[in-house]
Amino acid sequence: MSNRSRRRLSGLRRYAAGGAFAAALIAADQVTKYFVAKHLWPGRIVEVIPHFFNLALSHNTGGAFSLLPDKPLVFTILSIVAAALLCYLFTRLPGKPAASFAAAAIFAGAVGNLADRFRLGYVVDFIDLHVGPWHWYVFNVADAAITVGAISLFVLTFLDERRRKSKAREEKPPTEGPQNG
Numbered sequence: 235m236s237n238r239s240r241r242r243l244s245g246l247r248r249y250a251a252g253g254a255f256a257a258a259l260i261a262a263d264q265v266t267k268y269f270v271a272k273h274l275w276p277g278r279i280v281e282v283i284p285h286f287f288n289l290a291l292s293h294n295t296g297g298a299f300s301l302l303p304d305k306p307l308v309f310t311i312l313s314i315v316a317a318a319l320l321c322y323l324f325t326r327l328p329g330k331p332a333a334s335f336a337a338a339a340i341f342a343g344a345v346g347n348l349a350d351r352f353r354l355g356y357v358v359d360f361i362d363l364h365v366g367p368w369h370w371y372v373f374n375v376a377d378a379a380i381t382v383g384a385i386s387l388f389v390l391t392f393l394d395e396r397r398r399k400s401k402a403r404e405e406k407p408p409t410e411g412p413q414n415g
Contacts, residue, residue, distance in 0.1 A: 259342035263375035339383030346376030
């Protein structure tokens, strides 16, 4: 098998793995939202881990962290654009499996929330993390995938840049100073 064929097969495997990962995240997001929406109603809180984790159904018509409520069209368009850009990014990350999986996670989160916006007109949120009386914003599996994927891409980009700069310094020939004689 030629090197070109090996690279192509490796790329196809990466696409398949990233696609399967994204599909699993989308499924987990939609199944958990369905289960919560079926068994909870807005305002009902189920304490899972006291003083830390509750299930609390929320209908989010805004964006992340409930920004710009009642602007679903804006976030629907942004989600479609983000999904398209992530598909493009995914194809531009050859040989970088971690970055590909991070992009797939962001894509899955965007698609999971987009499915809610198309189907329901709002996003189903239900994970309520808190420490005592201080609550974080209520979120869902898709939001977590977006957040973890974005942080991962940021860290991977930062580490890659450090490696590139370190390699450039190692390859740079030392400058010659005055000779002592």
